[in-house]
Amino acid sequence: DTGVSQDPRHKITKRGQNVTFRCDPISEHNRLYWYRQTLGQGPEFLTYFQNEAQLEKSRLLSDRFSAERPKGSFSTLEIQRTEQGDSAMYLCASSIGPGLIDNEQFFGPGTRLTVL
Amino acid sequence: GQQVMQIPQYQHVQEGEDFTTYCNSSTTLSNIQWYKQRPGGHPVFLIQLVKSGEVKKQKRLTFQFGEAKKNSSLHITATQTTDVGTYFCAAREIKTSYDKVIFGPGTSLSVIP
Numbered sequence: 001d002t003g004v005s006q007d008p009r010h011k012i013t014k015r016g017q018n019v020t021f022r023c024d025p026i027s028e029h030n031r032l033y034w035y036r037q038t039l040g041q042g043p044e045f046l047t048y049f050q051n052e053a054q055l056e057k058s059r060l061l062s063d064r065f066s067a068e069r070p071k072g073s074f075s076t077l078e079i080q081r082t083e084q085g086d087s088a089m090y091l092c093a094s095s096i097g098p099g100l101i102d103n104e105q106f107f108g109p110g111t112r113l114t115v116l
Numbered sequence: 117g118q119q120v121m122q123i124p125q126y127q128h129v130q131e132g133e134d135f136t137t138y139c140n141s142s143t144t145l146s147n148i149q150w151y152k153q154r155p156g157g158h159p160v161f162l163i164q165l166v167k168s169g170e171v172k173k174q175k176r177l178t179f180q181f182g183e184a185k186k187n188s189s190l191h192i193t194a195t196q197t198t199d200v201g202t203y204f205c206a207a208r209e210i211k212t213s214y215d216k217v218i219f220g221p222g223t224s225l226s227v228i229p
Contacts, residue, residue, distance in 0.1 A: 033217065042204050042219035043159060091158060104149065104161035105206075105217070 002026060004108035006092050012114045013082055020078045021111045025094030032075050033105060034067055035091040043091055049075060082115045089113075120207045122220035130228050135192040137223035139205035148188045149206040150179060153222070159204060162190075195227050 005024045013019050025032050030051050035043035046065065047057045051072035064082075069075040079086055089112050093105040119142045129135050139148065147166045151159035163172055165181035165188060172179045178191045192199055202222040 035219075040224075042222045045217055045219070048217075093159075104164065105159075107158040107160070109158055 004092055004094050004106050006090075006108040006111050008111055009109060010112050010114075012116065014116050015084060016081055018078065018080045019082055019113065020076055021090055021092075021113075023075045023077070023092030023094075023108060025074070025092070026106055027073075029094035029096055029106070030072065031095045032069055033093040033095070034075070034077050035093065037089045037091055037110070038087075046077075079113075082113075084115045087113055087115045120205065120218045120220040122205060122223050124223055125221065126224045126226070128226045128228065129195050131197060132194050135195050135199070135225055137190050137203050137205075137225075139188045139190075139207070139220050141186050141207050143186070145185050145207045147208050148181060149208070150188075150190055151204045151206060151219075152201050153204065154201040157201075159219075162203075192225075195225070197227050197229055200225060200227050 004026060007022045011019055023032065031048060033048040034046040036046055037043045044060065045058050046061050047067050048055060049069040052069050054067065064080045065077070067075060067077045075092065077090060089110045091110045092108045095105045121140045123138050127135055147164055149164045150162040152162055153159045163174060163179050165172060165179055168181065168185050169183045170181040176193045180189045182188060188205055190203055202224045204222045205220045207218050
């Protein structure tokens with residue numbers, strides 16, 4: 001399978017715990033995006049990387065959230081001290097960039113986080 | 117900041133009827149993309165529009181980009197049950213200091229057989 005993969009697919013955690021998600025993009029894609037989606041809403045932009053550089057980070061992203069892409073391949077998203085409001089689907093997408101004309105984003109299946 | 121709006125939020129149509137969803141931005145866009153998300157699935161890219169006034173067609177789907185590059189529409193002719201899902205526009209705004217992709221809230225389409 002050469003698509004975007006995410007792990008785990010589901011995560012249930014207790015409030016206050018830390019969680020980490022992984023995303024493996026399509027191998028030749030140098031741009032990687034993280035989104036959060038809640039029921040009935042569109043994907044909410046969190047951050048994106050071009051290769052290993054984090055180029056943009058949403059102001060909605062609190063300091064409890066951190067993302068890395070150390071070697072420009074896979075990425076991790078960590079949420080510290082989880083809160084019930086963090087419960088959502090966390091989507092990863094990859095694309096080829098940069099440039100004015102951005103290619104399509106390919107989405108992974110997502111990690112569904114439930115904070116009890 | 118930039119806002120992307122979509123109307124309607126929900127649309128229920130009889131199979132065979134047409135369907136249109138509209139996307140509006142508060143700022144001029146570099147390009148706009150459309151995605152479809154089936155229930156329980158993830159967004160899947162449909163098309164990208166770049167030029168002012170651009171019109172693209174994919175079988176029964178017609179996509180338009182406004183002359184001012186602030187709005188777009190997706191029209192489906194003669195809907196089928198396979199068209200069920202949520203349709204999102206994704207607006208990309210590029211400035212010297214940032215490059216953002218903002219998804220609209222989506223239009224959820226139900227098709228009654």
